[in-house]
Amino acid sequence: MMKRQLILEDGTVFIGEGFGSETEASGEVVFNTGMTGYQEILSDPSYCGQMVTLTYPLIGNYGINRDDFESIQPSIKALIVREATDLPSNFRSELTIDELLKQKGIPGLAGIDTRKLTRLIRQYGTLKGRLTAIDQDVAKTVESLKETQFPTNQVMQVSTPTPYPSPGRGKRVVLVDFGMKHGILRELNQRDCDVVVVPYNTSSKDILSLHPDGIMLSNGPGNPKDVPEAIEMIKEILGVVPMFGICLGHQLFALACGGDTFKLKFGHRGSNHPVKELSTGKVAITAQNHGYSVDPASIENTVLEITHIALNDGTIEGLRHKEVPAFTVQYHPEASPGPEDANDLFDSFMTMMEQSLKEDKINA
Numbered sequence: 001m002m003k004r005q006l007i008l009e010d011g012t013v014f015i016g017e018g019f020g021s022e023t024e025a026s027g028e029v030v031f032n033t034g035m036t037g038y039q040e041i042l043s044d045p046s047y048c049g050q051m052v053t054l055t056y057p058l059i060g061n062y063g064i065n066r067d068d069f070e071s072i073q074p075s076i077k078a079l080i081v082r083e084a085t086d087l088p089s090n091f092r093s094e095l096t097i098d099e100l101l102k103q104k105g106i107p108g109l110a111g112i113d114t115r116k117l118t119r120l121i122r123q124y125g126t127l128k129g130r131l132t133a134i135d136q137d138v139a140k141t142v143e144s145l146k147e148t149q150f151p152t153n154q155v156m157q158v159s160t161p162t163p164y165p166s167p168g169r170g171k172r173v174v175l176v177d178f179g180m181k182h183g184i185l186r187e188l189n190q191r192d193c194d195v196v197v198v199p200y201n202t203s204s205k206d207i208l209s210l211h212p213d214g215i216m217l218s219n220g221p222g223n224p225k226d227v228p229e230a231i232e233m234i235k236e237i238l239g240v241v242p243m244f245g246i247c248l249g250h251q252l253f254a255l256a257c258g259g260d261t262f263k264l265k266f267g268h269r270g271s272n273h274p275v276k277e278l279s280t281g282k283v284a285i286t287a288q289n290h291g292y293s294v295d296p297a298s299i300e301n302t303v304l305e306i307t308h309i310a311l312n313d314g315t316i317e318g319l320r321h322k323e324v325p326a327f328t329v330q331y332h333p334e335a336s337p338g339p340e341d342a343n344d345l346f347d348s349f350m351t352m353m354e355q356s357l358k359e360d361k362i363n364a
């Protein structure tokens with residue numbers, strides 16, 4: 001294996017062994033604390049532009065299989081691990097993690113102290129980094145990293161360029177793809193929804209011309225403020241058709257309703273984040289992956305109500321519109337990877353569509 005280095009903008013250098021592709025990569029370095037689920041994590045489009053380090057020390061144990069991808073083309077910039085195994089053991093395994101990353105052109109770094117890296121990110125906040133050859137000059141790289149402005153068009157990079165159907169016989173749902181995890185589509189299809197997946201910048205007029213029973217706003221990468229066209233679309237659709245949003249979809253919904261978002265110091269990324277539902281006091285263990293959050297002060301004078309909070313840091317995890325059928329969550333009810341405690345939110349969305357159809361009939 002070839003020695004490679006991870007250089008951070010604060011000048012810290014981690015030297016380890018390269019695996020996967022030998023390309024150079026720069027991005028925001030973030031950590032995920034899940035003990036399993038590396039295949040879903042590396043293929044979650046919300047990580048577009050980011051270099052992900054996993055705190056669980058042994059990665060690749062159960063290999064890579066056909067079924068657990070959350071997108072066709074993974075968009076993480078790099079994967080940073082303590083140890084990447086060459087000897088996976090699982091009946092579903094088809095590839096090693098090294099083979100997958102080589103196939104997809106994604107570089108990996110193994111053999112570094114991922115605990116030290118994670119503690120650094122927790123202390124300083126998310127850092128810019130570059131994974132590069134061992135002979136690259138550190139001082140020059142740090143200087144260039146400090147000046148680097150990463151692109152702000154991640155959603156455009158991962159959203160579908162054209163609409164496509166995922167047919168069913170039930171409710172018609174327009175799923176706006178900001179970098180959708182396959183898990184969301186899987187949940188809707190399981191409920192027999194007749195789904196049309198549309199690009200992130202589809203207008204409200206084009207969405208409504210599909211005669212949807214409900215609109216689903218997907219997860220996605222980057223800052224929600226980088227997608228102003230979606231915020232406008234949401235404003236125009238609110239109250240016309242029931243709406244359910246996840247993660248980036250939740251943040252865009254908050255912005256459309258007059259709220260504000262801010263960047264968290266190091267984000268929430270893992271598979272065991274406790275979330276409390278305020279109306280019942282019930283706690284769900286949830287999968288999370290986000291770097292931004294909705295500012296509680298900003299929603300005080302809006303039509304929104306906080307429905308869920310994170311028990312680790314008290315940040316907002318769920319919102320509901322007080323006047324029209326629309327609710328959103330910051331976490332991932334589709335799991336993939338992680339617990340399915342919050343899976344029933346998809347059933348709540350189904351019920352909301354059902355009720356709205358009944359009311360339409362009564363008012364007709």
Ligand SMILES: NC(=O)CC[C@H](N)C(=O)O
Nearest residue numbers: 219220222247248291292
């Ligand atoms: N998973 C997501 O949709 C993430 C939303 C947003 N990109 C964030 O980091 O907060």
